[in-house]
Amino acid sequence: MRKLPAKLASQLYGAAELIAERGLDGTKIEDIAEATGIPKATIYYHLDGKNAVLEFLLSDLLDMIAGAVGVAVSSDADARTRLEAAVAAQLEVMLEHPYLCRALVGDLGRATRLPDLALALRAAFYEPIEQLLTDGVADGSLREVADPSVVALSVFGAITVAGLSAAVEGPSPDKTADAARFSSAICGLILDGLATADDNMVVADAPPRP
Amino acid sequence: MRKLPAKLASQLYGAAELIAERGLDGTKIEDIAEATGIPKATIYYHLDGKNAVLEFLLSDLLDMIAGAVGVAVSSDADARTRLEAAVAAQLEVMLEHPYLCRALVGDLGRATRLPDLALALRAAFYEPIEQLLTDGVADGSLREVADPSVVALSVFGAITVAGLSAAVEGPSPDKTADAARFSSAICGLILDGLATADDNMVVADAPPRP
Amino acid sequence: MRKLPAKLASQLYGAAELIAERGLDGTKIEDIAEATGIPKATIYYHLDGKNAVLEFLLSDLLDMIAGAVGVAVSSDADARTRLEAAVAAQLEVMLEHPYLCRALVGDLGRATRLPDLALALRAAFYEPIEQLLTDGVADGSLREVADPSVVALSVFGAITVAGLSAAVEGPSPDKTADAARFSSAICGLILDGLATADDNMVVADAPPRP
Amino acid sequence: MRKLPAKLASQLYGAAELIAERGLDGTKIEDIAEATGIPKATIYYHLDGKNAVLEFLLSDLLDMIAGAVGVAVSSDADARTRLEAAVAAQLEVMLEHPYLCRALVGDLGRATRLPDLALALRAAFYEPIEQLLTDGVADGSLREVADPSVVALSVFGAITVAGLSAAVEGPSPDKTADAARFSSAICGLILDGLATADDNMVVADAPPRP
DNA sequence: CATGAATGAGCATTCATTCAT
DNA sequence: CATGAATGAATGCTCATTCAT
Numbered sequence: 059m060r061k062l063p064a065k066l067a068s069q070l071y072g073a074a075e076l077i078a079e080r081g082l083d084g085t086k087i088e089d090i091a092e093a094t095g096i097p098k099a100t101i102y103y104h105l106d107g108k109n110a111v112l113e114f115l116l117s118d119l120l121d122m123i124a125g126a127v128g129v130a131v132s133s134d135a136d137a138r139t140r141l142e143a144a145v146a147a148q149l150e151v152m153l154e155h156p157y158l159c160r161a162l163v164g165d166l167g168r169a170t171r172l173p174d175l176a177l178a179l180r181a182a183f184y185e186p187i188e189q190l191l192t193d194g195v196a197d198g199s200l201r202e203v204a205d206p207s208v209v210a211l212s213v214f215g216a217i218t219v220a221g222l223s224a225a226v227e228g229p230s231p232d233k234t235a236d237a238a239r240f241s242s243a244i245c246g247l248i249l250d251g252l253a254t255a256d257d258n259m260v261v262a263d264a265p266p267r268p
Numbered sequence: 269m270r271k272l273p274a275k276l277a278s279q280l281y282g283a284a285e286l287i288a289e290r291g292l293d294g295t296k297i298e299d300i301a302e303a304t305g306i307p308k309a310t311i312y313y314h315l316d317g318k319n320a321v322l323e324f325l326l327s328d329l330l331d332m333i334a335g336a337v338g339v340a341v342s343s344d345a346d347a348r349t350r351l352e353a354a355v356a357a358q359l360e361v362m363l364e365h366p367y368l369c370r371a372l373v374g375d376l377g378r379a380t381r382l383p384d385l386a387l388a389l390r391a392a393f394y395e396p397i398e399q400l401l402t403d404g405v406a407d408g409s410l411r412e413v414a415d416p417s418v419v420a421l422s423v424f425g426a427i428t429v430a431g432l433s434a435a436v437e438g439p440s441p442d443k444t445a446d447a448a449r450f451s452s453a454i455c456g457l458i459l460d461g462l463a464t465a466d467d468n469m470v471v472a473d474a475p476p477r478p
Numbered sequence: 479m480r481k482l483p484a485k486l487a488s489q490l491y492g493a494a495e496l497i498a499e500r501g502l503d504g505t506k507i508e509d510i511a512e513a514t515g516i517p518k519a520t521i522y523y524h525l526d527g528k529n530a531v532l533e534f535l536l537s538d539l540l541d542m543i544a545g546a547v548g549v550a551v552s553s554d555a556d557a558r559t560r561l562e563a564a565v566a567a568q569l570e571v572m573l574e575h576p577y578l579c580r581a582l583v584g585d586l587g588r589a590t591r592l593p594d595l596a597l598a599l600r601a602a603f604y605e606p607i608e609q610l611l612t613d614g615v616a617d618g619s620l621r622e623v624a625d626p627s628v629v630a631l632s633v634f635g636a637i638t639v640a641g642l643s644a645a646v647e648g649p650s651p652d653k654t655a656d657a658a659r660f661s662s663a664i665c666g667l668i669l670d671g672l673a674t675a676d677d678n679m680v681v682a683d684a685p686p687r688p
Numbered sequence: 689m690r691k692l693p694a695k696l697a698s699q700l701y702g703a704a705e706l707i708a709e710r711g712l713d714g715t716k717i718e719d720i721a722e723a724t725g726i727p728k729a730t731i732y733y734h735l736d737g738k739n740a741v742l743e744f745l746l747s748d749l750l751d752m753i754a755g756a757v758g759v760a761v762s763s764d765a766d767a768r769t770r771l772e773a774a775v776a777a778q779l780e781v782m783l784e785h786p787y788l789c790r791a792l793v794g795d796l797g798r799a800t801r802l803p804d805l806a807l808a809l810r811a812a813f814y815e816p817i818e819q820l821l822t823d824g825v826a827d828g829s830l831r832e833v834a835d836p837s838v839v840a841l842s843v844f845g846a847i848t849v850a851g852l853s854a855a856v857e858g859p860s861p862d863k864t865a866d867a868a869r870f871s872s873a874i875c876g877l878i879l880d881g882l883a884t885a886d887d888n889m890v891v892a893d894a895p896p897r898p
Numbered sequence: 899c900a901t902g903a904a905t906g907a908g909c910a911t912t913c914a915t916t917c918a919t
Numbered sequence: 920c921a922t923g924a925a926t927g928a929a930t931g932c933t934c935a936t937t938c939a940t
Contacts, residue, residue: 081378167376201462209453213426308935507931580797631850
């Protein structure tokens, strides 16, 4: 699996919609060849089979997300602010690449079976959040929770499922606005929760209220 | 797709792990036949093809979830309490059936392409939450949000991804305890949020505070 | 590789000429399917791939030869007489199945790479001769030689190459007569040699004549 | 097919073992490239395809054999003596080049389908013997046989199969000694036969003795 | 009803060969 | 001259599905 020439790489994106629509197994290499204009044998010359096509496309998406989130996370604001930025960043990239996202969800099983992708997946989606949760406790901007890893997972789920859903809806005219709207809704949820404000907090492991 | 004789139905569950592990496309009917002990042709006699196997398995899971959540939701407590119950109920069923859950995620793409399943998916996971959000606003137990459908999606994501993750981890010795722990963490997140208590609320679309 | 139903087995012989003509690598499974009337997938249902087709055909030939030679060899005549009978028997079978013989030669390399065939090859062609050589020394009908295994090899070569050559020439109208003619010529060679009768014997390891 | 630069020619021999082991069809040009160190495209620059590689290697072997046998045959000794010399010469070359020999046998089918090779094959192996048989009858050193061409074929078979077998056994430490041993055994066989000396001669077509 | 046997349709992958540099 | 890159053409094999019993 040599490094792809830039031209081929860009052509290959033409396959994303196909794969998003039908799943990788439902997509013949021949279809990919047609959709991208790259001859079948040339795809095989550069990539190690069908999985590698998906791997290439998703790696790229995951890199973009990891990159954007990485930037968002590395400001010197407090963790809560950075979490908000990270949510926005991730949603922006996701909405920017709806086909890749759909391909990712549609072939999530396969993606997790590809070791490289599984790692990239964790690194892009889960780890920054986990880190932020820790940071937030340290700088006092986020409260401590009883089960940080489950919470990180849930936050990851909250963001990702919303983003995915937006991606599945099909292209939207104003992605930035969408991203902002989603981002705002999600941050409202994960930062302030849904309980009515005057209520007593429900804290995990909290003693039963009298 | 006649109703399956009970014996076959139960044997068929033996295929869940296989499908969870390899995805439906990576699983030959022949493999399913071997794993379940049901002869290939007999599977075809009772079910309309490979997809129908997945459909059967997942319908069942979805029904179980919908059922459990349905029960949880129909108590006469306030919406917030019912939401907590729903979360717990969903997680319990998911943890009780880790292979089915993994099969579901792994073939999410296909699942959403099968109309019946897509519907059942919505009905089991999304709709009860959406309803609860509305109810909560009405009975004052949950606060109003600017974008209820996005929030419902996120809540759904928070619960589901956490549950899925638990399912992927492999069977746990004490599923009920796990479910409780997860449930508690998730409710803490979606009801109270992560922001430190003394902070001003970040409310979506709220006017800047002076 | 289940046991072939008799009908298929017989149809399969229709592929012998093809393979003889073009070699196995030059013969597509599809060609074999056409030539035999057996659908491609059915061939695969019964046999483990292309090699197995050759293996089946040649095993059969080898069995026939081993059988005929076995019968010839098990009379209670002296070894020399039995050798003559064995030569005749081998040639008869070879001439009776020219295509199989040509297939065998044409794909000799592959045949020797298929362990089962390599064994059958030895058993059909080489071992009976080796045995006869030993027997002949014991019963006094054949002379002792310095290097029995090389001689056995050579005798095997003398018979086989002649027979093969006849097979390659294409079908002859009177195979039995051919076999007799070849048999007679070969026996004359291997029993009496080519040296003129009045000459001193050239015996291996014999001291140089003065 | 230009004349190969000497260096390439010699590198090309590195492919003989490969081809001997797997057959030509089982050997990718790429494998040959790797084994010889000659880049794939360079092979194509100098030779007309895969067959030409085999043709080159085998032509060479055949030329060597034809040459050595030619020398052996052109002494002015009697035919019988020259036959002995020819046998020794042929075996020497064969044992000197075991891989080429195995490649030859393994792809005998293909070799006979390449017209140039088929001719060279005859010229190297068969014709000198045939000639010697005729010469021997003329000079009285070999007896007349009823079916000279069959006998020539058998003699060719006796020599070649023994030689091949030696080649297949793998490299031997002392090839010259091997050749001498084989040669002696084979000459004993084809000149004096295996019948015990005191026996009546079995002469093809000889009238029954009273 | 259940199923062993049979097969049509499909497709990923391979590889010999070409060609621009 | 030599060769890395590219590809057209080919094919072995798989597997979901059917059907006769």
